[in-house]
Amino acid sequence: MKKKNTITLFLAMLLLLSMLSGCGKSKGVTVGSKQFTENILLGEIYAQLIEAKTDIPVTRKLNLGGTAVCHLAAQKGEIDMYFEYTGTAYNELLNHALEAGVTKEEILAVCQKELNENSQMTLFDPLGFNNTYAVAVKTSRLEELGVETLSDLSTISDQIKFGAGHAFYTRLHDGYNGLVDTYGMKFKETLKMDTSLLYEAAHTEDLDAIIVFTTDGLLKKYDLTCLVDDKTLFPPYEGAILCRNDVLERYPELRDELNTLAGKIDDETMQMLNYQVDIENRSVEEVAKEFLISNGYISITDQDNSKIYTEQEVLDIAYKEAGINSSQASEIEVELKTKDSVEVYEIEFDYDGYEYDYVINAKTGEILSKSREKEELPTT
């Protein structure tokens, strides 16, 4: 009897705590992400894309724990979509062993089919990049060593100092053992160290070859090149957005938007994006927005149709295009007009004896026409 009281008290406490947070499902979609830059960045990119292209309100739950947290949260409806990798889904979510010889197409097909059947989730088509393990060598030393592929490296492996993170050595088939078995590597030296130190060591040439992730922004920072895995030892980790089916039924318009980026981000682009956040320390929001706008997936006005550029903003666009700064221009005229039911700015200014004319879309900031003519000198 008394034990029962304790249990009741315990449950009452839990109930009280759950009320404190004032939960309750909000409308719209919730985008989640795992806790590393690339995944957070892609979560943010999808969040902004949905916000710009649809009227669906978006909630962000970025930087969650690993795959387990994201997937369970998605199953439970705490998040509706997150960015997943085919190798991870195949191995960790669907419990298939990642054996050598299975192609990336096969893995993708299994993931799409079984995630749909087992978890009622849709894995969209991959974006194009493959964030897997790779052996990287300093770009400037490729010729000196005469290597392009892992098979090339194996022929000189007895002169190579090799380094990798601890996890790489513990992987059954596709880690260090795989390198030795598949390519017959016999490295001169083999070191284990923290990933963050590896890049520095390859850069200073203390190590000749290191294990990296193919989309890491640090590859760009330290100017490293990934060798081609010509015997496909490393399993594919193609990135794709994973969304619960009921959300797609509730918001059918989502399907098109989630397909927009399929095949559009390759390894280099992803490296570049990661680089901007990790090394240039720019905010995830800013990098995501810039990527979407500069590739034309969204325009600035998607978010707010009533907003148009100010005169100063379009002038800056024109100056930038002309390659001058604002103090150099003279005789500046800016006029807002409507041409063919499009609001445009007509801009004129003089610089260095030339007259510049620009027509700029007032909503998108796009330059519609430009001209540069020798100024007519006043006749005497």
Next chain:
Amino acid sequence: MSNILPAMLSHLRITFLGVLAAVILGLPTAAFLIRHDKLRKMLFIIVDAIQTVPSLAMLTFVMLIFGLNDTTVIVAIFLYSLFPVLRNTYVGLASVDKGTIRAGKGIGMTDLQIFSMIRFPLAAPMILTGIRLSIVSALGLATTGVFIGAGGLGMLIWRGIQTRNMGMMMSGAVPVFLLAILFEYVIGLFEKQLNKRQRRSIS
């Protein structure tokens, strides 16, 4: 700088609610356990077992019930705090000198009086030690709350580590460090004060 203060307040809120829940439940339970040996042994096994669960696993499990928010972290802290709070309170209450209790009975005190005037005051420093331990470890635990989408200083620390941004990492880690030292010190002072008073009243 501007986002450190709100993060710190939310960090404190999470820490305190979790420990508070453990105290509210733990104190009466510990008092109850003095006379229920069998239940005590069983409960302590459960509490010990909870203590061995890794924090991310715990958060993931609790998340399934409470979702991706602060509540999950509060519940996890509550569960982890049960160990120091329950154990210390029990040991404090149970190790009160039998002679003192008999003396209380001798002058005609009721059970309630014995508890509130003898057992509890004498056990107070020990109980406080348990609470202090809970708070300090909860401050650390709350930083992992970021992995299930909760607020607090964890976001600054983990994002700082991931992007190798020392400044950002420190802006999260230093407040946690200072808060831990502050609570350690302040509650430690209380404990000393209580101990002193007890010694005075005994002599």
